[in-house]
Every structure is written in C-alpha cells, then in structure tokens.
Amino acid sequence: MHVLGKIAVAGLAVVVFGGTAYGYANLHALDQVSRDSVIDAGGETKPGEQPADGSLDILLVGRDSRADQQGNPLPADVLRELRVGANGDDLTDTLIVLRIPNGTKEVKAFSIPRDSYVSMPGGGRDKINAAFARGKAAEARRLRNAGETDKAKINQSALTAGRRATRQAVEDLTGVKIDHFAEVNLLSFYEISKAVGGVDVCLKRATKDENSGADFQAGPQRVSGADALAFVRQRDGLPGTDLARVRRQQVFLAGLARQVLSAGTLADPGKLSDLIDAVKRSVVLDDSWNLLDFVAQMRGISGGGIRFATIPVGNVDYRYDPANPKATAVQVDPAAVKAFAASLIGTAAPAPAPGPSPAASAGAVSVDVSNASPKEGLAVRVAGVLRDKGFTSRAAGNAAPRRTSVVRFGPGLAERGAEVAKLLGGLATQQSASVPAGHIEVVLGTVYSGPGVASGGGAPAGAADDPITSNGVVCVD
Structure with a gap:
C-alpha cells in the first residue's frame, strides 16, 4: 500500500478560521491546541510586524502517523474507516508553505513534493520527507546514550527534533525563514474533513484505484472522511503520479478554505463547534505562535483568497542511488526553488553563480x-x-x-x-x-x-493548467 499522501488541512483551517470575525470571537476555544518548540528561540517576529523578507511564512506539515498527537495509537475502527493499516512510516508526506505577503490580501501557498531529493540537516542527502524520521531517531539515540530512561521524555524530545529537522530542510531548500509551524496527522484529516461537511472538488474523468480506495465519478462532487482521504491519496493511474497527487491536495485545500469561510460553516454553531474540537484534538502548533496577533494580521484573507503552486522540479524519475537502481526521487535545483519562492513576494532572487548549475543542466x-x-x-x-x-x-x-x-x-x-x-x-x-x-x-x-x-476530454480546454485558488473549483485529473 502506498504511503499516505494526506494534506495539512487542520493547519489551513486554523489560518482561514482565524482570519474571520467568527474566528476572532471564538479563538479562545483553541487555547488547548498542542504546542511544541519548533521555531528557534528569538526567531519569532514581534506582534503586528512582518518578517524582514516581507512575508509571514507558515509551514503546514502532514505526517504519516497512525497515532494521535499524544502518541496514542488511532482506534481500530478509525483505521478501518480510513482504509489504512496499523503500521505507517513516520514521514512528512505533505509539505506546504503558506506565504502571506506584506501589504497584500492574497495568500500564496506552494507545495514541496515529498520525494524531492535534498540536503539533509546534519549532513547527507535524502528525500525531504525523511528529514523528520532522521531527526527524531538521532535525538532518541542521543538521549538513550546519555542515560535517559523516561520513555515519554524521550518521545517528546524526539518529536521536537523531528519537527525542527523538517523545518530546517524546508528552509535550506527554499531560502524561506519559517515563522510558524502547524502539523496534522491522519486523525486531523479524518475529523476536520467531516466537521466542515465535506469539500467540493471536480474530476475530469472517472477514476478507480485499489491501493488508495479511490472510486469517483467524473465531474463536480463533494467528498469527506475516507472518500476525501482517497481523493488526495491516489497517485496510480494519474498523469505525473505524485505531481498529480500534489495538485489533488492543492484543490482539496482550496476547497477546504472556501468551505471554512462559507456562511454554511461559520453560521452553523454545530459545524463550528465540531471544527474547533477537531483542531484542538489533532493539531500541533509552534509555541511562539500568538493566535490573537495572527488574527489581527489576517483580517483580510477571505477577500484575496489563497493561490496554490508547486516548486519547480526537474527529473521526476531521478535515480539517486547507484546501489538500488529501482529507487527514484524528484530532482530539484535549490537555486531555482529559492528564486521561485522569492518571486512569490516580489523580492529579487539571489544572483546565480557564473555558468549553468549542474542541477539545472540535468533537468531542473x-x-x-x-x-x-x-x-x-x-x-x-x-x-x-x-x-x-x-x-x-x-x-x-x-x-x-x-x-x-x-x-x-x-x-x-x-x-x-x-x-x-x-x-x-x-x-x-x-x-x-x-x-x-x-x-x-x-x-x-x-x-x-x-x-x-x-x-x-471532458474538462474545459486548459483546465489542466488553470491556477488553483480558494475562489473557485478547478477540475483535475
């Protein structure tokens, strides 16, 4: 079974929910959300200020974990509903950076494919979704070697190290200083997608896939729960495989933002309560994130919407391990990625080194x-x-x-x-x-x-390349 390609829906729910008057009035209800020291001490901005690079940058992480945020295994009935087994790799299979440019109302989000082959914090190279597990394992090993025997303390410190390693890998690749962090897992996806009453999506053609459980008709439809998970998880049978799945995730996130901001959710006390409860139970935020100050900065988000993109990539079938010819990754050129990220806030990209870079020549x-x-x-x-x-x-x-x-x-x-x-x-x-x-x-x-x-085909001409935003539904593969 393929590793789950879930998305950071809960983190986005915090963003769009917080950016409304309803969210401001009810934000005190989120005081119980889990926190962790993911952001370096002293790196946070002062209330009401934008960081020096001209944007507020939030890393949304979807972690492939069959446990809740306290480390307790998810119930068997939930795992059955999600159509997944009890065992899963501790990988970050979704990485999305939300860029909130200074002086504008449009939030720009970009995805980093999970198999992007990058430099790892601490040395070496690997797929970016391995940074979490590597950081977590290294910290647990360090503590045990130092004589620590408290399992709960080891687990919490290891989780923090894994989150920090993921943040560092993203910063190294993109040149973006991450200001805030939000993490969700399977439970988050399951609960929030149901709490909002489902999300509207559109497919160009009917599709069915045994590995993900996807079984959808062509055209507009609303998905939630296990069906929503299958929608964002499917990659087999799609053009571009993982890149097509990234686009699925973006479409779903755009729909989630639209649904959370709709009167049908914000004016429904039952849905609002379910949404708040789901966020409290299943989201981890960095401990420097002051939500009240954040809300003050985000008051105009619903007017400008959210626009989604994906970092530039090269060869998506890159053979990176000579000892294992079957192992493939997504090739990326850090210089091109940094230029792309900088372009989203209108700042000049760093001047390239003289001559073509090897990665650019090879395919990025x-x-x-x-x-x-x-x-x-x-x-x-x-x-x-x-x-x-x-x-x-x-x-x-x-x-x-x-x-x-x-x-x-x-x-x-x-x-x-x-x-x-x-x-x-x-x-x-x-x-x-x-x-x-x-x-x-x-x-x-x-x-x-x-x-x-x-x-x-069944989709309007050009639909495959239509920009994905929270202001409308785009048909995808």
Missing part, C-alpha cells in the same frame, strides 16, 4: 509557454503536455503574433531545449542570452500543429 528547469497564434488556450494545453512529460511548465500568456514556433534557452540548456523542441513536434531552437537562468521559453506560432493543438 522551468518551461514558459507563450501563444503567438490566434488559437485560444493553446499555451495552456501545450504547457499541460510538457507537464505530463515531467517538465515544470506554465502558460506565460500571449506573445506578439508570429508564423513559426521557436524554443529558446540560455547557455547550458541546449540539450533540454532540444528535448522540448522534439516533444512538440520538432520545433526550431535558438540560444538566447535574454532567457532567464533555469528557464526555457516556447513561443507557439500560427502554423504550430504539434501536441496540444486541439482540446479534448
């Missing part, structure tokens, strides 16, 4: 697709084609009209540019110093006839 590039033809939605469809082939791609809008198509790239990316050109039917290529580092530009002319030229 972004492909920007522009439409220079009159064909509506062409750039969106072609970007979707490239994404299905493992590229990070986006529709960059319209370009000045031109007849022929071209693929442009900077120094060091000729091989990857040629690969893109071949995938799109053999387009002309051109090296250009004006293309940003780590990017490939595709301009589609009026005579373009390659993949993506015709729309099809």
Whole structure:
C-alpha cells in the first residue's frame, strides 16, 4: 500500500478560521491546541510586524502517523474507516508553505513534493520527507546514550527534533525563514474533513484505484472522511503520479478554505463547534505562535483568497542511488526553488553563480509557454503536455503574433531545449542570452500543429493548467 499522501488541512483551517470575525470571537476555544518548540528561540517576529523578507511564512506539515498527537495509537475502527493499516512510516508526506505577503490580501501557498531529493540537516542527502524520521531517531539515540530512561521524555524530545529537522530542510531548500509551524496527522484529516461537511472538488474523468480506495465519478462532487482521504491519496493511474497527487491536495485545500469561510460553516454553531474540537484534538502548533496577533494580521484573507503552486522540479524519475537502481526521487535545483519562492513576494532572487548549475543542466528547469497564434488556450494545453512529460511548465500568456514556433534557452540548456523542441513536434531552437537562468521559453506560432493543438476530454480546454485558488473549483485529473 502506498504511503499516505494526506494534506495539512487542520493547519489551513486554523489560518482561514482565524482570519474571520467568527474566528476572532471564538479563538479562545483553541487555547488547548498542542504546542511544541519548533521555531528557534528569538526567531519569532514581534506582534503586528512582518518578517524582514516581507512575508509571514507558515509551514503546514502532514505526517504519516497512525497515532494521535499524544502518541496514542488511532482506534481500530478509525483505521478501518480510513482504509489504512496499523503500521505507517513516520514521514512528512505533505509539505506546504503558506506565504502571506506584506501589504497584500492574497495568500500564496506552494507545495514541496515529498520525494524531492535534498540536503539533509546534519549532513547527507535524502528525500525531504525523511528529514523528520532522521531527526527524531538521532535525538532518541542521543538521549538513550546519555542515560535517559523516561520513555515519554524521550518521545517528546524526539518529536521536537523531528519537527525542527523538517523545518530546517524546508528552509535550506527554499531560502524561506519559517515563522510558524502547524502539523496534522491522519486523525486531523479524518475529523476536520467531516466537521466542515465535506469539500467540493471536480474530476475530469472517472477514476478507480485499489491501493488508495479511490472510486469517483467524473465531474463536480463533494467528498469527506475516507472518500476525501482517497481523493488526495491516489497517485496510480494519474498523469505525473505524485505531481498529480500534489495538485489533488492543492484543490482539496482550496476547497477546504472556501468551505471554512462559507456562511454554511461559520453560521452553523454545530459545524463550528465540531471544527474547533477537531483542531484542538489533532493539531500541533509552534509555541511562539500568538493566535490573537495572527488574527489581527489576517483580517483580510477571505477577500484575496489563497493561490496554490508547486516548486519547480526537474527529473521526476531521478535515480539517486547507484546501489538500488529501482529507487527514484524528484530532482530539484535549490537555486531555482529559492528564486521561485522569492518571486512569490516580489523580492529579487539571489544572483546565480557564473555558468549553468549542474542541477539545472540535468533537468531542473522551468518551461514558459507563450501563444503567438490566434488559437485560444493553446499555451495552456501545450504547457499541460510538457507537464505530463515531467517538465515544470506554465502558460506565460500571449506573445506578439508570429508564423513559426521557436524554443529558446540560455547557455547550458541546449540539450533540454532540444528535448522540448522534439516533444512538440520538432520545433526550431535558438540560444538566447535574454532567457532567464533555469528557464526555457516556447513561443507557439500560427502554423504550430504539434501536441496540444486541439482540446479534448471532458474538462474545459486548459483546465489542466488553470491556477488553483480558494475562489473557485478547478477540475483535475
């Protein structure tokens, strides 16, 4: 059975719930939420201030644990309802950073795929979802070697170390200083998805998967409980596998935010009480997070909504272990990820080192697709084609009209540019110093006839590349 691809719904519930007048009036009810010293002492901001980088950054973590936040095993009936076994890896299978830019009302969230191959706190490289288990095990071992015998003390200190290691791995990869931390597990997902009365989602086509328990019809539908878990857990049979699952998670989170902020939840005393109880039972927050001050900063969130994205990735089938050819990970270029994260708050990315980076040359590039033809939605469809082939791609809008198509790239990316050109039917290529580092530009002319030229399927043209926000429902695979 695949490791569960759950999402940090409870952490987002705290954010969107706290950003309303209802949340402010009832916030005292969350005093019993669990706390942990995840953020470095002295690193927190003063009440009402934004951090020096111009944003408030919150790390939402979904942990694959079959225990509650006090370490007690989840009841057998809950495990059966969730369609999971009693044993699970202690991994962080969902990592989402919420960026609240200074001076704006739109919250920007970005996902980090669980298999991203990164540098680990303490040395070495591994998938980013292993940072928690590595940090936890190291601290437990240290305490036992020091003579500690209190199991409860060892467990709590080890959990704190695991959370800190996860936070550090995210900071090292993204260049983002994490200001606050929220963690949920299976119990959180189960209880909160039911407390809000389900979440509206939309699928382009019917899907069924034995491993996750997914069995859904095409089109709009509302999911909760075990069905919601299956929705965000499925990866088999989806284009892009784990990356498609990340998009599922984003769609669900957007729907959750929309549902929590709706009058149907906030004006229903029963739902509101269930939501508060679920958050209190199953969420862990950092102990520096003053929720009352946070609410004052978040009063406008419902107006601007939440926009979701995913960090740029390279090869999604990266063979990182010569001793185990079957072991694969998602390749990422830390420089490209840092530039991406910085762009979400409008600050300049760090200047790249001279020459192309090895990771960028090997595959961690972004492909920007522009439409220079009159064909509506062409750039969106072609970007979707490239994404299905493992590229990070986006529709960059319209370009000045031109007849022929071209693929442009900077120094060091000729091989990857040629690969893109071949995938799109053999387009002309051109090296250009004006293309940003780590990017490939595709301009589609009026005579373009390659993949993506015709729309099809049950979803609207371009739906695969529609931005995911909390302001509407987007159909996904």
